[in-house]
Structure formats: structure tokens, C-alpha cells
Amino acid sequence: MTATVGDARPAGPGRTRLHEAALRLFADHGVNGTSLQMIADEMGVTKAAVYHHYRTKEELVVGVVTPFLDRVSEVLEHARTRRGRRAQVETVLEGLVDLVVDARRMYVVTAVDPVIAHLHEHHPRMREVGGEMRELLAGPDAEPGRRVAVAFFLSGVIGPLADPTCGDVDDDALRAMVMDVGRQLLLPRRASRG
Amino acid sequence: MTATVGDARPAGPGRTRLHEAALRLFADHGVNGTSLQMIADEMGVTKAAVYHHYRTKEELVVGVVTPFLDRVSEVLEHARTRRGRRAQVETVLEGLVDLVVDARRMYVVTAVDPVIAHLHEHHPRMREVGGEMRELLAGPDAEPGRRVAVAFFLSGVIGPLADPTCGDVDDDALRAMVMDVGRQLLLPRRASRG
DNA sequence: GTCTATACGGAGATAGAC
DNA sequence: GTCTATCTCCGTATAGAC
Numbered sequence: 001m002t003a004t005v006g007d008a009r010p011a012g013p014g015r016t017r018l019h020e021a022a023l024r025l026f027a028d029h030g031v032n033g034t035s036l037q038m039i040a041d042e043m044g045v046t047k048a049a050v051y052h053h054y055r056t057k058e059e060l061v062v063g064v065v066t067p068f069l070d071r072v073s074e075v076l077e078h079a080r081t082r083r084g085r086r087a088q089v090e091t092v093l094e095g096l097v098d099l100v101v102d103a104r105r106m107y108v109v110t111a112v113d114p115v116i117a118h119l120h121e122h123h124p125r126m127r128e129v130g131g132e133m134r135e136l137l138a139g140p141d142a143e144p145g146r147r148v149a150v151a152f153f154l155s156g157v158i159g160p161l162a163d164p165t166c167g168d169v170d171d172d173a174l175r176a177m178v179m180d181v182g183r184q185l186l187l188p189r190r191a192s193r194g
Numbered sequence: 195m196t197a198t199v200g201d202a203r204p205a206g207p208g209r210t211r212l213h214e215a216a217l218r219l220f221a222d223h224g225v226n227g228t229s230l231q232m233i234a235d236e237m238g239v240t241k242a243a244v245y246h247h248y249r250t251k252e253e254l255v256v257g258v259v260t261p262f263l264d265r266v267s268e269v270l271e272h273a274r275t276r277r278g279r280r281a282q283v284e285t286v287l288e289g290l291v292d293l294v295v296d297a298r299r300m301y302v303v304t305a306v307d308p309v310i311a312h313l314h315e316h317h318p319r320m321r322e323v324g325g326e327m328r329e330l331l332a333g334p335d336a337e338p339g340r341r342v343a344v345a346f347f348l349s350g351v352i353g354p355l356a357d358p359t360c361g362d363v364d365d366d367a368l369r370a371m372v373m374d375v376g377r378q379l380l381l382p383r384r385a386s387r388g
Numbered sequence: 389g390t391c392t393a394t395a396c397g398g399a400g401a402t403a404g405a406c
Numbered sequence: 407g408t409c410t411a412t413c414t415c416c417g418t419a420t421a422g423a424c
Contacts, residue, residue: 014407030308032226035399047400049408057400112306114224117356134359144363148354148371155353156346162311163345165328169338177342184378208389229417241418243390251418 011067017043018053019064027105031061031115061115062123068106069129071099076132085139086187092136093182097157101175104161111158137186149185156181205261209247211237213258221299225255225309255309256317262300263323265293270326279333280381286330287376291351295369298355305352331380343379350375 011019021042025034036057040047054060075095079088100107110116120126138150157178160166166174205213215236219228230251234241248254269289273282294301304310314320332344351372354360360368 028308030224030226032224033308036401037399045407046409048402048410051401052407055401113308114222114227114306138359144360144367145371147357147359148363148368149375151353151357151360152350152372152375153353155356156350159345159347159349160342162349163341165332165341166338166345169342173338174342177339178346181343181346181379185375230419231417239389240391242392242420245419246389249419 011063015053015063018050018060019067022060022064023105023109026061026064026109026113031109031113036060061119065110065116065119065126068099068103068110069126071103072096072129072133075099076129076136079136088136089186090183092133093179093186096133097175097178097182100157100161101171101178108158108162111155112162153182153185156185205257209257212244212247212254213261216254216258217299217303220255220258220303220307225303225307230254255313259304259310259313259320262293262297262304263320265297266290266323266327269293270323270330273330282330283380284377286327287373287380290327291369291372291376294351294355295365295372302352302356305349306356347376347379350379 018039022034022039025038025042028034029038036047036050040050043049050060054063075092078095079091082088082091120130133154134147134150137153138146142150160169160174160178169177212233216228216233219232219236222228223232230241230244234244237243244254248257269286272289273285276282276285314324327348328341328344331347332340336344354363354368354372363371
């Protein structure tokens with residue numbers, strides 16, 4: 001049994017330091033390639049100290065991902081308050097790109113890591129948030145073409161974040177460029193160009 | 195000719211079976227999440243039998259990736275025989291999308307796995323092929339916007355392949371849709387930045 | 389090419405003192 | 407909240423027989 005981590009504690013400073021150290025390493029080596037020993041070393045403590053915060057590695061992973069998941073939830077919630085599909089898509093797009101550029105490393109990890117991919121399938125809240133995002137972006141009963149575009153976009157955003165050839169692009173420029181691509185893919189103009 | 199692979203053995207049937215089994219598991223669990231024991235079980239043999247083909251796990255990984263790398267090389271070579279940047283980009287696009295749809299699992303692995311990402315940085319031939327592809331798609335001394343688009347595209351293609359909400363889309367449709375997106379991003383009509 | 393058997397290290401995890 | 411010490415299991419890898 002994999003236990004639901006209804007761990008709603010507010011995450012003190014120690015925990016936050018742990019999250020940050022773990023995240024750095026996850027982004028570099030993947031979750032499976034990162035041992036608790038590595039994390040402990042990164043923080044300058046021992047494994048046992050890490051185990052004080054989480055009972056298992058899996059719970060640690062969930063703990064690291066959760067704050068990011070929360071922010072995505074907020075974006076979706078905000079989008080739902082808007083009227084009209086186009087406005088909703090635009091809002092998700094903006095919020096997501098913002099979030100993703102701001103938390104580069106995190107999104108790379110959450111989007112790409114095999115371990116987290118499994119979590120996406122099995123962890124109830126991740127399934128839920130992922131589903132809601134796709135639904136908001138694609139719309140109900142979307143045609144294949146639309147679903148492909150959405151999947152393409154969600155996966156595409158990580159490219160510029162991870163690609164070394166884009167390392168020189170600063171956050172603001174990146175945000176603008178990715179938004180541009182996102183609009184092209186998900187908000188095609190009806191008749192003419194605007 | 196598609197260059198030498200460190201290990202230029204012709205890959206008999208046993209080796210090919212091994213590659214396929216390993217690939218299936220890599221795609222599911224990531225390279226680090228796949229033990230040689232799992233691979234052996236998948237093939238119905240023992241670990242020692244696997245070690246008959248490769249001396250280390252890393253060599254196995256390279257062996258699995260190489261055939262795919264060779265096909266990418268062929269695509270690039272073919273593109274270089276064409277005259278004009280647009281024609282070259284179009285050719286790479288077509289070849290790559292074809293290849294990627296045909297070898298879904300493989301591309302997901304090569305594009306996404308943390309272990310292979312490190313290989314991309316350190317393994318000479320992978321560095322080379324990756325660099326050549328970006329150069330062909332982006333052009334020499336490309337501006338940031340173009341580089342972002344290329345990175346976005348290369349990462350975006352894996353989305354529809356991996357996303358469960360696109361599972362019902364058959365290969366031909368997928369190919370067409372992804373090509374469409376690729377042209378939008380990389381071959382803008384009446385290019386303002388070509 | 390495949391097997392059995394085994395070496396060795398490092399992984400995740402626990403106990404209990406400070 | 408952090409430590410030392412320790413457990414167990416499984417990972418990679420090797421030796422040598424069939």
C-alpha cells in the first residue's frame with residue numbers, strides 16, 4: 001500500500017531546505033538517480049536527518065512536488081472564474097508559462113521524470129490536476145487534433161527550459177517566446193491575424 | 195555511411211531481442227529504474243546471459259540507443275544533400291517525425307531519460323548528432339526566438355507520443371498532425387525571421 | 389549463449405542516544 | 407533536529423561449468 005500523503009503541514013524552513021536540495025538533484029540525476037545519501041550530503045547532514053522529515057523516499061518525492069501542484073491548481077481555479085473558452089485557455093496559458101519559467105527546474109522534473117510519470121498515473125491528486133488542465137486547455141470532447149496540440153504544448157514548454165542552446169535567454173524573453181508559441185498552437189486566430 | 199559507433203558489431207538476433215526488451219522497460223521505468231534483473235526476466239533468461247552481450251549497463255544503454263541514433267544521422271545526411279535552408283528544414287522535419295512516430299517508445303526514452311540526457315552531454319557521437327540536428331533546424335547563428343522554437347519542437351514531439359489522451363490517434367493521423375505543428379513552428383510562411 | 393553461484397557495494401530504512 | 411550504528415535487500419558485476 002502506498003498510503004495517501006495527506007500531509008498538510010505548512011512545511012517549516014527545514015523542510016523547505018530539504019525540498020530545494022532534493023529538487024536540485026532530481027533535476028540533474030532524476031529521482032531514481034538521486035539517493036537519500038546524495039540529498040543528505042547536499043544539505044550537509046546525514047540520511048537519518050532526512051528521514052526525520054519523511055518516512056519514505058516516495059513521500060519525500062510527493063512532498064517536493066506538492067507545492068508546485070498547488071500553484072498549478074491555483075492557476076486552474078483562476079481560469080475557471082473567467083467567462084468564455086478562449087479567455088480560459090489564455091489564462092491557463094499565461095499562468096502556466098509564468099509558473100514554469102519561474103520554476104524551471106521543478107517543471108522539468110515533474111514533466112519528465114519516469115518516477116513522477118508513474119505518480120501522475122497513480123497519485124489521485126496528480127491525476128486530477130493533470131486531467132483538469134488538459135480539459136481546460138483542450139475543451140470538452142476535443143478532437144484528436146486539439147488533444148495532440150495540447151499534449152505537444154505541455155511537453156514542448158520544457159524544451160527551452162532544459163536545452164543548453166537556450167541557456168542565454170533570460171526569463172522575460174523566454175516567457176514571451178513560449179507564450180507566443182503557445183498562442184500559435186492553442187489559440188489559433190479565427191479569421192485573420194491579430 | 196553512418197559513422198562508427200564505438201561498438202560496430204552487426205547486432206545479431208539475440209542482441210536485437212535484448213535491445214527490444216531493454217527498450218520496453220526503459221520506456222516504462224526509465225533507465226535507472228530498470229535493473230538488469232528486470233531485463234533478464236523480461237527475456238526469460240538470467241542476468242549473466244545479458245552480460246554476455248554487454249560488459250556494463252552503460253554499454254547496453256549505448257547499444258540500445260545507437261540504432262536510433264544511426265537513423266537520425268541518415269535523416270540529417272539526406273537533408274544536407276538538399277539545396278536551400280527551407281528545403282533542408284522540411285526534410286529534417288519529415289524524416290524526424292516519420293522516425294519518431296515509427297519508434298515512439300525509443301524517442302520517448304532518448305529524449306526524456308535523465309541517464310540519456312547525461313549521455314547526450316558526454317558521449318561524443320550523441321553530442322555531435324544532437325548539435326547537427328539543432329544546427330540544421332535552427333540555422334547558423336540563429337536568434338534566440340528560433341532556438342527556442344527548435345527546442346520547443348524537439349521536446350514537444352514526445353508529448354503526443356507519451357500522453358494517454360492521445361492514445362487513440364493512429365500513426366498516420368499523428369504524423370500529419372505533428373508535421374502540421376512542426377511546420378507552424380519552424381517553417382512560418384513568408385518567414386519574418388528566415 | 390546460457391546457466392549457477394557469488395562477491396561487493398550502496399540503496400532504503402530503523403533504533404535509540406543526544 | 408541531528409547523530410551513530412546497523413539491518414536487509416538488491417543493484418552491478420565476475421567466475422567458471424555446460
